[in-house]
Amino acid sequence: MDEPRWLDEREMAAWRGFVVASNLIERRLEQQLKESAGLSHTQYEILVQLSAAPDGSLRMTDLADRLVTSKSGLTYQVTQLEKSGLVGRRSCPSDVRGVFAEITEQGWRVLREAAPGHVATVREVLIDVLTPEQLTVLAESLGTVGERLRAAEK
Amino acid sequence: MDEPRWLDEREMAAWRGFVVASNLIERRLEQQLKESAGLSHTQYEILVQLSAAPDGSLRMTDLADRLVTSKSGLTYQVTQLEKSGLVGRRSCPSDVRGVFAEITEQGWRVLREAAPGHVATVREVLIDVLTPEQLTVLAESLGTVGERLRAAEK
């Protein structure tokens, strides 16, 4: 770390842009979901991941990985969603330790109800603000970034 | 919201990429700063903003805006940093209600100490992973996104 390569103007712009944009977007999303569906963004994401899974259920650890959250954080949120009846827990046949989180009927309803507004907001804050070309580059770039970080965490 | 325009594959890739990347990056940054300098990312950002200000000080509200955080959240963090001696509070001459947060000598030292490692990590997770062209597009895109959201919040 003797002679750090500082960021030039463009690099700095990209970095600041990223940090600021992600904070602003997260804030807006949180507010929109909370007010229109009574869900936090994390909770919404849990429902989305479960709904996309083959049988509407995923192992806790698997789910935690997809959400990029801590195991304990997930335990907490799943418990919350369980209290609200949007998610249930099932135990895993092949592994006594394992626990499946499973989206319920009501979970589906709430998700279907919340999705349109959420998507609209996503468009409003990111997608519809950019040109198709920008979107393509963004998808590729952040895809790579994600892969690298996933790999590095292991 | 009768017929929502769902996201096509590319749009979805951009969106998922954004969410996943920002979570992963934030996690990594937090971990790196905590272990190498004992600071949270928020605290680091506070020091950066103050150090960049003309006289090393900013009004609380101004600072909160730049950090994209709530006023109460900032009050908390500034208090923490004050306890550690990295930041001080001064009152504003022209407005009795006003409070300036000001970076201290020790704050400067800690910041200088932490910066190289932080920048290295930023390169590692984002900047050096992308091509110059990708970086340019990213900077422009997220710049726009940020501006729009800032404007919309008013």
Add this chain to the structure above:
DNA sequence: ACACCTTGGTTCGAATTTGAACAATTGGGT
């Protein structure tokens, strides 16, 4: 001067997040 609406910052309580410690299993490698 006087109401009145806005601003600036802090305080408060509630919700959330994290990492470390833990208990119970699992799955090799020998």
Add this chain to the structure above:
DNA sequence: ACCCAATTGTTCAAATTCGAACCAAGGTGT
């Protein structure tokens, strides 16, 4: 079969976050 490291999910305490309520002080219009 058996020992041991790695894995699973939860619990716990501590730190952080937010929004709403609040108090004090500015600024405006009459």
